[in-house]
Amino acid sequence: MxxxxxxxxxxxxxxxxxxxxxxVVQRVLGQKKGQSKTTPWVLDRVAAMLNALTASGVFKKEAxxxxxxxxxxxxxxxxxxxxxxxxxxxxxxxxTAKAASAKRVVTDHPDLLAKEKIDGIEFISSEAWxxxxxxxxxxxxxxxx
Numbered sequence: 001m002x003x004x005x006x007x008x009x010x011x012x013x014x015x016x017x018x019x020x021x022x023x024v025v026q027r028v029l030g031q032k033k034g035q036s037k038t039t040p041w042v043l044d045r046v047a048a049m050l051n052a053l054t055a056s057g058v059f060k061k062e063a064x065x066x067x068x069x070x071x072x073x074x075x076x077x078x079x080x081x082x083x084x085x086x087x088x089x090x091x092x093x094x095x096t097a098k099a100a101s102a103k104r105v106v107t108d109h110p111d112l113l114a115k116e117k118i119d120g121i122e123f124i125s126s127e128a129w130x131x132x133x134x135x136x137x138x139x140x141x142x143x144x145x
Contacts, residue, residue: 004100006107007045009126014067015058020126029074037100039080041092090118097121
């Protein structure tokens with residue numbers, strides 16, 4: 001698998017059923033269980049973001065641990081080099097992609113999408129990734145005579 005999912009995609013999929021992030025997660029994790037990789041950094045961010053949503057009642061406090069455990073069941077957790085700070089999404093996601101041998105990160109984080117590519121890792125939105133997946137493959141090259 002050549003992509004990793006950003007923590008925002010997991011969180012948005014957890015709270016907005018039917019949204020583009022939810023469709024990405026369903027497609028990536030539902031069809032290819034265990035093929036998608038992530039790191040403890042991403043899982044920690046998911047837990048922190050879901051916990052932050054409990055104060056507003058968007059997500060139930062008792063469901064946070066269950067949701068993170070479910071994600072862990074559907075992915076392979078790999079260790080990234082270094083320990084990016086919690087709020088350093090660029091470093092955390094680049095390290096995650098490299099640890100997963102992925103060239104792309106699906107995220108809807110506007111600052112990362114604006115940069116498009118960092119240290120050889122491309123950032124793509126959930127909507128753009130879904131559109132790519134819906135496109136037919138290119139035709140084969142013409143045969144040489």
